[in-house]
Amino acid sequence: xxxxxxxxxxxxxxxxxxxxxxxxxxxxxxxxxxxxxxxxxxxxxxxxxxxxxxxxxxxxxxxxxxxxxxxxxxxxxxxxxxxxxxxxxxxxxxxxxxxxxxxxxxxxxxxxxxxxxxxxxxxxxxxxxxxxxxxxxxxxxxxxxxxxxxxxxxxxxxxxxxxxxxxxxxxxxxxxxxxxxxxxxxxxxxxxxxxxxxxxxxxxxxxxxxxxxxxxxxxxxxxxxxxxxxxxxxxxxxxxxxxxxxxxxxxxxxxxxxxxxxxxxxxxxxxxxxxxxxxxxxxxxxxxxxxxxxxxxxxxxxxxxxxxxxxxx
Numbered sequence: 579x580x581x582x583x584x585x586x587x588x589x590x591x592x593x594x595x596x597x598x599x600x601x602x603x604x605x606x607x608x609x610x611x612x613x614x615x616x617x618x619x620x621x622x623x624x625x626x627x628x629x630x631x632x633x634x635x636x637x638x639x640x641x642x643x644x645x646x647x648x649x650x651x652x653x654x655x656x657x658x659x660x661x662x663x664x665x666x667x668x669x670x671x672x673x674x675x676x677x678x679x680x681x682x683x684x685x686x687x688x689x690x691x692x693x694x695x696x697x698x699x700x701x702x703x704x705x706x707x708x709x710x711x712x713x714x715x716x717x718x719x720x721x722x723x724x725x726x727x728x729x730x731x732x733x734x735x736x737x738x739x740x741x742x743x744x745x746x747x748x749x750x751x752x753x754x755x756x757x758x759x760x761x762x763x764x765x766x767x768x769x770x771x772x773x774x775x776x777x778x779x780x781x782x783x784x785x786x787x788x789x790x791x792x793x794x795x796x797x798x799x800x801x802x803x804x805x806x807x808x809x810x811x812x813x814x815x816x817x818x819x820x821x822x823x824x825x826x827x828x829x830x831x832x833x834x835x836x837x838x839x840x841x842x843x844x845x846x847x848x849x850x851x852x853x854x855x856x857x858x859x860x861x862x863x864x865x866x867x868x869x870x871x872x873x874x875x876x877x878x879x880x881x882x883x884x885x886x887x888x889x890x891x
Contacts, residue, residue: 604835608639613671614655616646620861621823625671628846652676666835670826677875694871695839697824698847702780702860703739703796708768709789716794716813720750727755731773734759738821739796743777745888746814780860803860819881
């Protein structure tokens with residue numbers, strides 16, 4: 579009888595062993611990180627660091643694929659990830675515009691289309707003017723602009739820093755006489771007089787930093803390299819919406835994959851190479867986990883709506 583019971587037990591458990599599939603460790607094959615911008619900017623550099631660390635840690639090929647969208651910004655690249663699989667073989671490295679603006683423009687991106695793995699970068703955006711300009715901060719710019727035309731140069735009207743610039747001006751009682759989108763905004767833009775004030779990243783104007791006026795930084799915190807330069811939010815009273823970048827996967831991707839990506843990416847951001855980049859450029863590099871990132875996106879949707887409301891007044 580005892581032998582019969584044991585035989586029955588082993589037969590039953592063996593059936594369970596064979597019926598239950600063994601979950602392979604992620605990744606099982608190559609991983610592509612989709613960066614929807616040309617190579618060379620902060621999100622591209624940092625995502626390449628993540629890919630290199632993933633390849634080293636897992637032994638699987640991991641690479642960055644740049645998918646610039648031209649006039650459509652990050653959205654063509656985002657849609658490629660959205661149309662891809664949920665097995666972690668395609669990961670998006672997206673700016674705030676994908677989860678915050680994407681659901682507003684009727685292109686197939688919904689509020690829950692992507693799951694954030696984590697946010698890791700705040701771009702060091704600033705408002706800058708020529709060193710000969712008769713204003714060195716936003717209050718002085720506002721006073722000057724009430725009697726003089728001031729042209730703003732930016733990277734696109736829909737970007738968070740641009741919307742913040744328009745809203746900040748309105749709160750201070752003026753509007754830019756005109757504005758233009760540029761592919762590049764650097765020292766040459768100011769020296770050539772193509773725009774009076776430019777909305778750009780610190781890295782692009784660093785070569786002439788001693789010869790220009792940085793009026794404000796755009797984001798939650800002042801840029802450490804710009805001693806004494808206050809944020810646009812502090813100077814104007816608008817909210818502190820900023821341009822950030824993070825890793826995203828398509829909705830439905832297993833949590834184990836998200837956790838593995840977060841484990842590698844968070845270590846990359848804390849590593850010496852990423853931290854040195856922050857020290858050299860003024861970009862803020864950190865790691866916000868999935869839960870914190872989800873909460874931040876909800877808040878940023880409200881912040882953008884608030885800025886849009888100011889700009890529509």
